Amino acid sequence: xxxLALEINLSRRRMLFKILRVVTSKLIKGEYQFxxxxxxxxxxxxxxxxxxxxxxxxxxxxxxxFSSGFGHIPDSQHIPMMELVASFPDLxxxxxxxxxxxxxxxGILSSREQEVITICPGxxxxxxxxxxxxxxxFKDVKSLSGGVDGWFK
Numbered sequence: 001x002x003x004l005a006l007e008i009n010l011s012r013r014r015m016l017f018k019i020l021r022v023v024t025s026k027l028i029k030g031e032y033q034f035x036x037x038x039x040x041x042x043x044x045x046x047x048x049x050x051x052x053x054x055x056x057x058x059x060x061x062x063x064x065x066f067s068s069g070f071g072h073i074p075d076s077q078h079i080p081m082m083e084l085v086a087s088f089p090d091l092x093x094x095x096x097x098x099x100x101x102x103x104x105x106x107g108i109l110s111s112r113e114q115e116v117i118t119i120c121p122g123x124x125x126x127x128x129x130x131x132x133x134x135x136x137x138f139k140d141v142k143s144l145s146g147g148v149d150g151w152f153k
Contacts, residue, residue, distance in 0.1 A: 037130040039145040040117060042153075049075075055115035056108060060129040061148070065121060070152055076119060077108060081129050115140040123147040 040048075048055060057076035059066055066078045108116070116138050120126035126143040133141045144151065 037127050037134065038142045040142045041145050042151045045117060045144060055117045056111045057117050057119060058108060059119045060126055061120055070148060073119060073148065073151055079108070112138050115142065117142050117144055119144045120147045122149050
């Protein structure tokens with residue numbers, strides 16, 4: 001039993017580092033051209049949530065945006081990917097951000113087979129986040145078209 005728990009923990013850490021490798025590789029190489037990522041509209045997402053087929057909702061906005069007056073979509077998990085990317089040039093800051101996000105990432109990493117919807121303010125950066133998740137091995141990743149702006153409209 002102890003070996004199984006250790007193997008699951010190691011598997012999650014490997015996936016976390018795979019995500020980080022993809023992000024850092026894209027940053028270092030300046031590759032911002034991503035393959036097409038499927039988008040989902042706010043109405044379709046709302047219907048899916050209400051039908052009980054809840055996808056994993058991954059909000060990649062900053063902490064301020066996530067907790068602002070607009071707020072966030074209920075049950076969404078917060079991974080401020082832009083803050084993570086922005087902290088990359090300062091290795092100590094980058095490591096601290098990763099450490100802060102580790103427990104949230106662990107929960108997301110266990111859902112690689114589930115549908116994951118990435119969310120940002122307007123739908124642009126969530127496409128990048130969705131591509132990073134897909135390259136890291138997530139099977140069914142989509143971006144919320146129009147972002148939270150579209151959701152709250």
